[in-house]
Amino acid sequence: MKDILLALGIEEINKGTSTGNDWLDSSGDRLSSFSPVDGERIATLVETDEQSYGSVVDKARLAFGQWRLWPAPKRGEVLRQIGEALREKKEYLGKLVSYEMGKSLQEGYGEVQEMIDICDFALGLSRQLYGLTMHSERPAHRMYEQWHPLGIVGIISAFNFPVAVWSWNSMLAMVCGDVCIWKASEKTPLSALACQKIVAEVFLANDVPEGVCNLISGGRWLGERMAQDHRIALVSATGSTRMGKEVAATVGARLGKVLLELGGNNAIIISQHADLDIAVPAAVFGAVGTAGQRCTTTRRLIVHQRIYAEVKERLKKAYGQLRIGNPLDEHYHVGPLIDKEAVNAYEQAIANCLAEGGKLITDSGVLEGAAFSSGCYVKPCIMEALGTYATVQKETFAPILYLLSYTEFDEAIKIQNAVPQGLSSSVMTLNLREAEAFLSAAGSDCGIANVNIGTSGAEIGGAFGGEKETGGGRESGSDAWKNYMRRQTNTINYGSSLPLAQGIKFDL
Ligand code: NAD
Numbered sequence: 001m002k003d004i005l006l007a008l009g010i011e012e013i014n015k016g017t018s019t020g021n022d023w024l025d026s027s028g029d030r031l032s033s034f035s036p037v038d039g040e041r042i043a044t045l046v047e048t049d050e051q052s053y054g055s056v057v058d059k060a061r062l063a064f065g066q067w068r069l070w071p072a073p074k075r076g077e078v079l080r081q082i083g084e085a086l087r088e089k090k091e092y093l094g095k096l097v098s099y100e101m102g103k104s105l106q107e108g109y110g111e112v113q114e115m116i117d118i119c120d121f122a123l124g125l126s127r128q129l130y131g132l133t134m135h136s137e138r139p140a141h142r143m144y145e146q147w148h149p150l151g152i153v154g155i156i157s158a159f160n161f162p163v164a165v166w167s168w169n170s171m172l173a174m175v176c177g178d179v180c181i182w183k184a185s186e187k188t189p190l191s192a193l194a195c196q197k198i199v200a201e202v203f204l205a206n207d208v209p210e211g212v213c214n215l216i217s218g219g220r221w222l223g224e225r226m227a228q229d230h231r232i233a234l235v236s237a238t239g240s241t242r243m244g245k246e247v248a249a250t251v252g253a254r255l256g257k258v259l260l261e262l263g264g265n266n267a268i269i270i271s272q273h274a275d276l277d278i279a280v281p282a283a284v285f286g287a288v289g290t291a292g293q294r295c296t297t298t299r300r301l302i303v304h305q306r307i308y309a310e311v312k313e314r315l316k317k318a319y320g321q322l323r324i325g326n327p328l329d330e331h332y333h334v335g336p337l338i339d340k341e342a343v344n345a346y347e348q349a350i351a352n353c354l355a356e357g358g359k360l361i362t363d364s365g366v367l368e369g370a371a372f373s374s375g376c377y378v379k380p381c382i383m384e385a386l387g388t389y390a391t392v393q394k395e396t397f398a399p400i401l402y403l404l405s406y407t408e409f410d411e412a413i414k415i416q417n418a419v420p421q422g423l424s425s426s427v428m429t430l431n432l433r434e435a436e437a438f439l440s441a442a443g444s445d446c447g448i449a450n451v452n453i454g455t456s457g458a459e460i461g462g463a464f465g466g467e468k469e470t471g472g473g474r475e476s477g478s479d480a481w482k483n484y485m486r487r488q489t490n491t492i493n494y495g496s497s498l499p500l501a502q503g504i505k506f507d508l
Contacts, residue, residue: 001035001042001099007092008194009201016045016189016217017052019059020200020210026052031217033190036102036336037326039374045189048216050225056214057231060152060179063211068149068177075175076126081202082171083119086112089198093163095328097191101162102336102376103290104327115167115195117460118476122171125481129176140495147485149177150257151233154226156247158239159338160293160397162188163195165261168460168476169236169484170213176484178234179212183226185239186219187338193217227251234259234484238295241395241421241469248471259483260471261464263395264423266446266455267300269412269438272307274428275452280314282428282454283401288322288334288380289456292399293342295470296424296448296456300392302412305405312361312403315382319362324377336376337398346378346398349391353402358385361403387415395421409434417445423466424448424455447474 005011016031017024028047035042048056067075086093090112098108133144153173157165162185170180184192196215203213216222223243226232227250236259237247244262251258268286270279286298303311327335337343343366350364364381366372380399385392392402406412416425425446427438435451437443447466448458458464463478465471474480500506 001096004092004095005043005190008089008096009197010190010193013193013197014043014045016193016215017048017056018196018200018215019056020203020208020213022210024052024055028052028218031186031189033100033188034339035099036338036374036376037099037328042100043190045193045217047218048222053216053222053225056181056216057152057229059211060181060214061231063209064149064151064179066209067179067212070177072126072129072175072177075177076123078202078206078208079119079126079171079175080123081206082199083116083123085198085202086116086119090116093191093194093198096194097162098327100188100191101159102327102338103293104332104335105330107290111161111164114164114460118167118171121460121477122175125172126175129481129485131487136491137501138493138499140493142492142494143490145487145489147176147482148488150484150486151178152231153178153180153484154229154232154235155180155182156223156226156235156237156239157182157184159185159187160290160295161238162191165238165475166192166195168464172475172481173484174212176481178484179214181214181216181226181232183216183218183222186217189217223247224250228254230254230256233257236473236475237261241471244471259473259475261295261473261475262469262471263421264295264297264466264470265299265393265395265419265421266296266424267302267416268298268426268428268455269416270301270303270307270311271409271412271427271429271431271434272304273431273434274307275430276307276311276314278452279428280311280318282426284315284318286454286456287401288399291334291337291378292380293338293397294456296458298401298455299395300387300402300404300416302387302404302406302415304412305407308405315403316362319380319382322380324367324379325371334380334399336374337378338376340375342397343376343378345396346400349394349396349398349400350381350383353383353385353389353391353400356385356389356391358383358389358391358402387418393419409437413438413443420469421466422446422468423470424450426450426453426455428452
């Protein structure tokens with residue numbers, strides 16, 4: 001790992017607070033990064049403290065005064081160069097993400113590719129931050145709306161996407177003219193450090209003011225600090241629903257803006273009209289990919305009773321072939337969970353589901369032995385259950401797939417929607433009526449609804465996010481950029497009189 005830290009230029013950085021090229025002193029606690037792959041400590045950083053947090057916010061405010069005046073295409077050009085730098089460092093950053101978070105190497109590279117894609121997207125956006133023009137009801141008047149940056153965007157991110165989710169937020173925010181302060185997950189601080197270093201080098205070469213892209217490091221208290229801070233115009237928070245409710249209450253109390261990307265409880269409906277050669281691999285990848293630690297992981301499979309037995313057998317066979325081991329070795333399908341706490345949550349969820357009447361149809365348990373020395377490797381498992389079980393209603397961030405059955409298609413949609421979360425959903429069917437019913441207003445209530453592909457693996461071009469307890473936010477593609485700007489309506493009178501709207505007379 002030393003050579004990777006060296007290639008990323010962070011082998012000697014032990015400070016977790018940065019305004020760009022400046023790495024700030026702090027008297028904060030020590031924050032160590034442990035790999036779930038082998039339990040090794042990768043490095044230790046000094047956390048941000050109150051004083052260094054204050055310095056970062058001051059610097060960010062000053063930088064905003066300048067950055068918002070840069071023409072958007074010029075900002076886009078700098079972000080294009082970040083994309084180039086990421087292309088050069090993809091292998092190293094992808095490996096660090098994989099080792100620090102425990103996802104497969106392919107997924108680590110995939111995360112960096114997503115960052116590159118969003119840089120390209122932001123470059124395009126830099127010439128497309130369009131506002132509308134309207135016809136005024138008054139003669140010799142012109143009316144239009146334009147979009148201005150908000151100010152400081154605070155980004156709180158989760159461990160499972162240590163770098164990509166930050167880039168979705170920061171590249172869009174920065175192209176819009178905002179400045180960012182990123183509080184990464186305390187479980188993956190090094191990946192964040194590496195991103196900050198890459199951005200800082202590009203910024204230096206382009207004379208971008210210090211304070212446009214900032215990093216702070218620490219746990220929950222630091223996220224809470226940002227949520228309370230009225231100088232942070234928008235808090236974009238990714239993580240558990242518990243966290244999102246707390247952030248929303250705090251930011252709401254000061255009437256600040258929030259963008260929330262929270263937990264999911266995603267289902268695939270497998271109809272009797274499905275192509276099972278597509279449906280089964282999609283379900284398995286969706287359930288075990290990233291060891292069940294994606295917000296879009298498939299957690300529930302709702303299968304038509306006519307094909308239930310066949311699907312169950314195919315799933316058991318597929319699970320029997322899964323290879324669990326070091327995610328940096330491409331031979332393995334499934335890597336570790338993030339930490340022992342996640343392992344406990346996995347064991348507890350299985351026990352709870354069994355107590356509610358559920359049944360395990362595959363092996364489960366924690367793997368032991370030298371290859372699994374971190375204690376974080378678990379067997380992905382499948383449980384037959386009912387959608388109403390309290391365990392099935394909850395998101396457990398682990399590879400547990402609940403198998404449910406239905407008889408009528410309407411009933412399948414009802415089961416799919418009958419959870420508090422509303423992130424991602426899919427239907428597997430070759431029947432046009434079923435597919436369209438699933439996508440209709442009376443169909444899936446999720447932010448993402450797919451046909452004949454699984455619940456995970458979104459592209460950056462679409463708006464990403466979900467409804468209900470998933471928080472309602474939209475990030476990444478489409479017009480998600482509007483979340484990072486404020487809309488201003490302008491009316492200009494170029495005539496020689498002062499007509500009032502609605503024909504109101506006010507003669508002096
Ligand atoms: P978490 O909620 O424990 O932590 C996420 C981040 O929030 C961390 O940086 C943490 O320090 C911070 N935090 C925790 N409590 C806070 C508070 N009260 N105020 C401010 N900040 C606080 O989540 P996690 O375990 O890191 O990640 C897993 C969760 O994230 C899952 O629920 C998953 O579904 C969700 N997630 C959602 C999306 C999405 O786009 N919808 C994407 C990735 C992860």
